[in-house]
Amino acid sequence: MTHDHDHDPASTSLLERQRAHLFFTWSAQRGAKGLEITDAAGARFEVAGKGWVWDLESQVYNVNAGHKHPHIQQRMIAQIQALPACAPAAVLPIRAELGELLAQKTGMAKAFLTTGGSEAVENAIKLARLLTGRTKVITRRNSYHGATLAVLEVAGDMRKQPFTATMRPALHIEDPYPARQAAGEQPSDWLASAEAVIEREGGESIAAILLEGFTGTNGMQHPPADFWPGVRALCDRHGILLIDDEIFSGFGRTGRWFAREHWGVRPDLMTVGKGLSSGYAPLAGVLVSDALAARFDDEVLWCGLTHYAHPISCAAAVGSIEVLEREGLPQNAERVGQVFARRFDEFVERHAHVTGHRGLGLMRALELDRDASELSARAWSLGAYLPQRGPLAFVCPPLCLREHEAEAICELLDRALLELGD
Ligand SMILES: Cc1ncc(COP(=O)(O)O)c(C=O)c1O
The missing domain is CATH 3.40.640.10 (Type I PLP-dependent aspartate aminotransferase-like (Major domain))
Known part of the structure; x- marks a missing residue:
């Protein structure tokens, strides 16, 4: 997981120490940055100098049972x-x-x-x-x-x-x-x-x-x-x-x-x-x-x-x-996924640059009429790690996410979409 949006001076020395001797994946090394993750619980993780954020990538789409169970x-x-x-x-x-x-x-x-x-x-x-x-x-x-x-x-x-x-x-x-x-x-x-x-x-x-x-x-x-x-x-x-x-x-x-x-x-x-x-x-x-x-x-x-x-x-x-x-997490993924599906339908209605969405359970993608990196940056500043590739933003949180948490994430994404402007 790398992220380009924030640069926290307090973590620079750790970043430099690590970058000196360990490669980052899928990147040219000079500009590569990793998040300094200090803690994690459930569907969120904590970043040095920033605080707690929603983990919409489940790290690398793998922390299905949730963090620190x-x-x-x-x-x-x-x-x-x-x-x-x-x-x-x-x-x-x-x-x-x-x-x-x-x-x-x-x-x-x-x-x-x-x-x-x-x-x-x-x-x-x-x-x-x-x-x-x-x-x-x-x-x-x-x-x-x-x-x-x-x-x-x-x-x-x-x-x-x-x-x-x-x-x-x-x-x-x-x-x-x-x-x-x-x-x-x-x-x-x-x-x-x-x-x-x-x-x-x-x-x-x-x-x-x-x-x-x-x-x-x-x-x-x-x-x-x-x-x-x-x-x-x-x-x-x-x-x-x-x-x-x-x-x-x-x-x-x-x-x-x-x-x-x-x-x-x-x-x-x-x-x-x-x-x-x-x-x-x-x-x-x-x-x-x-x-x-x-x-x-x-x-x-x-x-x-x-x-x-x-x-x-x-x-x-x-x-x-x-x-x-x-904990019935596959069934929970189905249920909570429906919250995202319903709210994403509304996004398609309300936000001109959302052209569609698709997915199953908690494996979902929002499709924009443009590259989704700016949406990802806005979501980050509002407290969510939102992975993207080209026009797709992926919403794949840990499967322990609760329905009210999904609603809170949708509020955050709604605000991030509003900030996108034309
Ligand atoms: C469908 C699929 N197959 C294989 C892999 C490779 O797994 P790994 O990165 O653990 O080698 C991935 C990783 O993203 C994947 O999504």
């Missing part, structure tokens, strides 16, 4: 005291417990646990290649699946741009928005595009179709109704594996445990990360369906990591899943 902290502390470090092959109660919880929540048979989302997608691609003996992967043009080279190669996000010269050409489903809905026998343009790319490449050469459960910073576009079922049918017809990337959209973010539940689709593989541990410790993973997992009963699983299923991360994930479950 005592139950997650206690789970982690208990594991730190019991055994904080051990080898990937070691057998531990916390590993067995997380495995069982994941199988129960996802309906998938087995998980391979990684330290981050990109690694999870990378391993999903490796598994798809091992399972099919094929190499090609199809993604949506508007997609992000992580920052490692193999994952950048297949996804559409512009962050691959400096590396494309040495990459294989990506295979994309064109996903114009708004999408033309399926009419009668006519497939929607998204589905027609998926059919066309399979036809062109030859279904027998394609290992997997990799799709975000609900697309994140590439637009939060609602897919046409025929898309997910149509893709599932195409995969079945051609022996292609369907990988559901729920790294952003999973663990309650869209008002369901996983976004694909909105469309009732069954994947072969799925990836999880971010909200899996609510960001309390690094953890992600790829989950495999029963039939596919059985293949590795006798074949070698050519995948491994030093920090595989790290015990402290497993404890954070178990604690976070327990909080999501006990």
Whole structure:
């Protein structure tokens, strides 16, 4: 998380100390600034020299259970005291417990646990290649699946741009928005595009179709109704594996445990990360369906990591899943998301530069007729961290946000929009 709007002289020395020896992500280093975060609780964090602000990015869309939840902290502390470090092959109660919880929540048979989302997608691609003996992967043009080279190669996000010269050409489903809905026998343009790319490449050469459960910073576009079922049918017809990337959209973010539940689709593989541990410790993973997992009963699983299923991360994930479950946070995300949806409808009516909004649960975007950076700056001065990309401002707070807090955030955004002027 970086922020350009405020510069607090009191934190300069700390900023300089850190900047001298640690890189900031996704930025030229000279002008890069990070927020000096001194505390956090629930859906807010505290910034040195500024005070408490609403966290509308949940840090990096990952603190689903909310900041500094005592139950997650206690789970982690208990594991730190019991055994904080051990080898990937070691057998531990916390590993067995997380495995069982994941199988129960996802309906998938087995998980391979990684330290981050990109690694999870990378391993999903490796598994798809091992399972099919094929190499090609199809993604949506508007997609992000992580920052490692193999994952950048297949996804559409512009962050691959400096590396494309040495990459294989990506295979994309064109996903114009708004999408033309399926009419009668006519497939929607998204589905027609998926059919066309399979036809062109030859279904027998394609290992997997990799799709975000609900697309994140590439637009939060609602897919046409025929898309997910149509893709599932195409995969079945051609022996292609369907990988559901729920790294952003999973663990309650869209008002369901996983976004694909909105469309009732069954994947072969799925990836999880971010909200899996609510960001309390690094953890992600790829989950495999029963039939596919059985293949590795006798074949070698050519995948491994030093920090595989790290015990402290497993404890954070178990604690976070327990909080999501006990506090009904996916259902809360659905309910509180409706507050934003209703107020954003009003914004479209009242503010000429709000051209639309979309989203599910607490994964929402406001669309402006201009770059949203000024709106983000105004929101910051009024007390909210509002992430943006191009004309989209993203509203993705922790899932513990209450309805009256959502109303307060909407008041703040309303004021920020009024200040935008023409
Ligand atoms: C859908 C999706 N997949 C994969 C990733 C990569 O995860 P990580 O940043 O943990 O490597 C992200 C991160 O934003 C994501 O949103």
